[in-house]
Amino acid sequence: xxxxxxxxxxxxxxxxxxxxxxxxxxxxxxxxxxxxxxxxxxxxxxxxxxxxxxxxxxxxxxxxxxxxxxxxxxxxxxxxxxxxxxxxxxxxxxxxxxxxxxxxxxxxxxxxxxxxxxxxxxxxxxxxxxxxxxxxxxxxxxxxxxxxxxxxxxxxxxxxxxxxxxxxxxxxxxxxxxxxxxxxxxxxxxxxxxxxxxxxxxxxxxxxxxxxxxxxxxxxxxxxxxxxxxxxxxxxxxxxxxxxxxxxxxxxxxxxxxxxxxxxxxxxxxxxxxxxxxxxxxxxxxxxxxxxxxxxxxxxxxxxxxxxxxxxxxxxxxxxxxxxxxxxxxxxxxxxxxxxxxxxxxxxxxxxxxxxxxxxxxxxxxxxxxxxxxxxxxxxxxxxxxxxxxxxxxxxxxxxxxxxxxxxxxxxxxxxxxxxxxxxxxxxxxxxxxxxxxxxxxxxxxxxxxxxx
Ligand code: NAP
Numbered sequence: 536x537x538x539x540x541x542x543x544x545x546x547x548x549x550x551x552x553x554x555x556x557x558x559x560x561x562x563x564x565x566x567x568x569x570x571x572x573x574x575x576x577x578x579x580x581x582x583x584x585x586x587x588x589x590x591x592x593x594x595x596x597x598x599x600x601x602x603x604x605x606x607x608x609x610x611x612x613x614x615x616x617x618x619x620x621x622x623x624x625x626x627x628x629x630x631x632x633x634x635x636x637x638x639x640x641x642x643x644x645x646x647x648x649x650x651x652x653x654x655x656x657x658x659x660x661x662x663x664x665x666x667x668x669x670x671x672x673x674x675x676x677x678x679x680x681x682x683x684x685x686x687x688x689x690x691x692x693x694x695x696x697x698x699x700x701x702x703x704x705x706x707x708x709x710x711x712x713x714x715x716x717x718x719x720x721x722x723x724x725x726x727x728x729x730x731x732x733x734x735x736x737x738x739x740x741x742x743x744x745x746x747x748x749x750x751x752x753x754x755x756x757x758x759x760x761x762x763x764x765x766x767x768x769x770x771x772x773x774x775x776x777x778x779x780x781x782x783x784x785x786x787x788x789x790x791x792x793x794x795x796x797x798x799x800x801x802x803x804x805x806x807x808x809x810x811x812x813x814x815x816x817x818x819x820x821x822x823x824x825x826x827x828x829x830x831x832x833x834x835x836x837x838x839x840x841x842x843x844x845x846x847x848x849x850x851x852x853x854x855x856x857x858x859x860x861x862x863x864x865x866x867x868x869x870x871x872x873x874x875x876x877x878x879x880x881x882x883x884x885x886x887x888x889x890x891x892x893x894x895x896x897x898x899x900x901x902x903x904x905x906x907x908x909x910x911x912x913x914x915x916x917x918x919x920x921x922x923x924x925x926x927x928x929x930x931x932x933x934x935x936x937x938x939x940x941x942x943x944x945x946x947x948x949x950x951x952x953x954x955x956x957x958x959x960x961x962x963x964x965x966x967x968x969x970x971x972x973x974x975x976x977x978x979x980x981x982x983x984x985x986x987x988x
Contacts, residue, residue, distance in 0.1 A: 542567045542925060543935030545630040547617050549573040550580020551907045552897025553636035554600040555914035561606050563922055570610040570630075570936050572617060575669065576951040576959065576983040578604070580638060582907060583976075584668040587694040588709035589701060591973065596907050604953055610936060612943065613951030614984070620947040621939050623866050629938030631930045632892045632921050635867075635883075636914075639859035639874060639898040645686065649814030650855075654680070658691045658856035665698055665719075667712030667976035677819075678722035680851025684823050686811055687856035688731035689739040693748060695854050699724050700754045700801045710967065710974045727803050728848060732810045732828055732839040735762065735788045736769040742783035748803055749791060755799030760792040762807045771834040809846070810839060814853055823848045859903040867893070873902055881917025882924070891928075894921050948984075955987040962986055 542565050546553045549571050560567045577583060579597055586593045604611060617623060626633050642657040644650065654677055663671030683699060685692045698706070703720045711719075731738055735758075738745075749756050763785075765773070773782055788805065796802070813824040825846050828839035860874025868885040870877045876895040877884050883893040896917040897910050905913075943950060951959075959977065966975035977983045 540566055541935065542632075542930060543630045543933050544569050544921070545626050545633045546571045546636055547626075547633065548580065548636035548638060548897070548899075549578035549611070549613075550636060550638055550897065550910075551582060551596060551600075552638070552900075552910040552914050553580070553634070554578075554596075554603055555911045556634050556636055556896050556918055557606075557609060558599075558603045558911075559915050559918035560921075561603065561608055563918070565922065565925070566608075568608045568610070568935055570612060572615050572621070572626075573611070573613045574616045576613040576956065576980060576987075578611060578613065578956060584663055584666045586666075586907075587662075587698060588665065588711035589697065589706060590694075591709060593907065594710075609953075611951075611953040611956060612936075613956060614949055614980070615943055615947055618865060621943050623864070625939055625942055627892060629934050629936070630892075631925070631933050632894060634881075634894040634896055634917060634921070635864060635876060635899055636896050637861065637864070637899050639861045639903040641860045641862050641874070642855065643858045643860055645811060645855055645857065647812055647814065649816065649820070652814050652816050652820050653677075653818060654816070654820030654851060655814050655853040655855070658685070658687070658695050658854050659859070661695055661698075661854055662691065665711055665715035667715075667978040669978055669980050672712065672714060672978040676718065677852060678718055678724055681723055681725045682728070682848075682850040683724055683726070683852040683854065684728045684730060684811075684848055684850045685854045685856055686730050687858070688729060688805075689856060689858065690741060690744050692729055692854075692856040693740055693744045695856060696727050696729055696748060696803055697751065699727055700748075700751055700803060702752050705752070708971050710972055710976060712976055712978055713970075714978070724852075725801050727801070728806055728850070729803065730806045730809050730811070730823075730825070732808070733837065734765070734769055734807045734830060735785060735805070736765060736772050736781050737830075737837065738781075738784055738805075738807075740784060742780055742787060745784055745787050749787060751801075751803075753800040754803060755794050755796075755801075756791045756803040756805070757794050757796040758788055758791050758805040758807075762805070763788055763792055766830060768830065768832070768834045768837055772837075775835075808839065810841065811853075812841075815847075820851055820853050821849065823850055823853060859898065861899040861902075875899055875902055879920075881913075881920045891924070949988060951983070951987060958987055959983050 827844040863869035
């Protein structure tokens with residue numbers, strides 16, 4: 536119920552960190568009303584459009600988010616772009632507080648020649664494409680190429696590699712977008728190289744994800760045993776009982792090294808201590824120029840230093856998967872190095888000053904790290920800061936949604952409310968049923984809007 540005592544909070548972004556912030560707010564003892572603003576007509580951020588389709592279990596938090604969304608004090612405003620349909624100043628005037636939960640929307644660049652050649656892509660594009668994100672559904676990937684290089688050794692690289700190498704029959708009953716399933720069923724990809732600038736002890740994969748790459752039907756994982764030789768600093772890192780994931784990864788790499796490299800229909804090659812310095816090709820990607828690295832520095836602070844040994848890898852597709860960055864929000868301070876909004880426990884700060892009423896959570900607060908659940912504690916911290924501030928400075932009246940609804944109505948062609956989203960959701964599930972899939976996503980905004988208009 537919206538009363539004159541209600542505390543009105545706007546959350547910008549509807550991914551995990553936004554929902555966990557809403558949950559924490561709605562569980563507080565205060566009469567809080569939450570309005571969640573989302574650029575797309577669909578909620579759930581990376582759980583919908585980032586988690587790989589063959590990892591359906593990781594999408595279970597959606598059930599929690601749906602329960603939060605059904606709380607009477609919660610409102611969803613989809614298809615509303617902040618800065619276009621409503622400005623931050625307008626939100627500030629209507630709400631007691633705003634929490635920015637917009638994630639890290641931009642890929643890091645390698646900043647090397649040839650990075651933008653045809654056939655060189657970001658992991659984000661590919662992930663968005665196979666997950667049916669409207670921004671990426673029309674991207675084209677030349678899957679007639681046999682050799683692919685993925686730069687970076689984190690879990691996103693693993694996802695990209697798995698979708699490229701998993702038998703397409705095993706994806707048919709997932710929620711993968713139909714256009715991606717069609718293209719993957721024609722794929723001629725045979726070799727995938729996953730390239731890390733540092734060594735096997737520093738690979739960022741979690742062991743469960745790495746192990747999955749060793750058990751794919753018809754695919755063999757390989758690594759040159761020479762690449763697994765460790766420096767004493769790496770041995771020290773691995774001996775630490777705080778480094779269990781790296782220890783498990785190392786065991787897996789040693790098992791992989793024993794695989795026969797020529798077996799298998801498809802092959803995944805792990806390559807360490809190599810950095811690309813150019814993507815080569817006349818009109819499109821033909822090869823990758825790599826420099827061999829050595830590690831320097833203290834244990835746990837080792838960085839890759841280029842040597843004067845070079846090599847070339849002939850390949851037809853390159854995906855860079857070297858992490859994400861947040862994007863600046865006009866009118867708010869921004870840390871361009873870390874790609875986050877500078878903050879103290881979630882309170883947005885400009886230099887030494889805290890900006891009253893403005894908060895941040897999730898990847899835009901701490902950088903792109905952790906799993907979905909990591910956002911729960913992160914958002915709790917931000918909401919605790921917000922509630923502490925409210926207790927110190929009891930708020931004046933703010934109209935909340937009533938204050939901005941007429942503005943948004945004027946500027947936005949169609950606000951997608953919660954009931955609309957549930958209609959889209961039900962239609963997707965129904966479309967999926969006949970294909971044996973949990974859902975067949977709508978991949979164009981117009982399709983979604985025509986369904987609810
Ligand atoms: P990540 O884990 O940070 O890995 C990024 C990789 O890129 C690292 O190997 C890093 O190497 C490398 N890199 C960075 N800059 C580079 C450069 N200039 N040249 C060459 N390599 C470079 O990032 P991510 O894979 O994007 O994942 C983001 C987060 O989402 C992670 O927390 C991840 O665990 C999570 N995630 C989880 C799942 C899952 O649970 N299944 C799935 C996907 C993503 P250095 O170590 O040397 O910096």
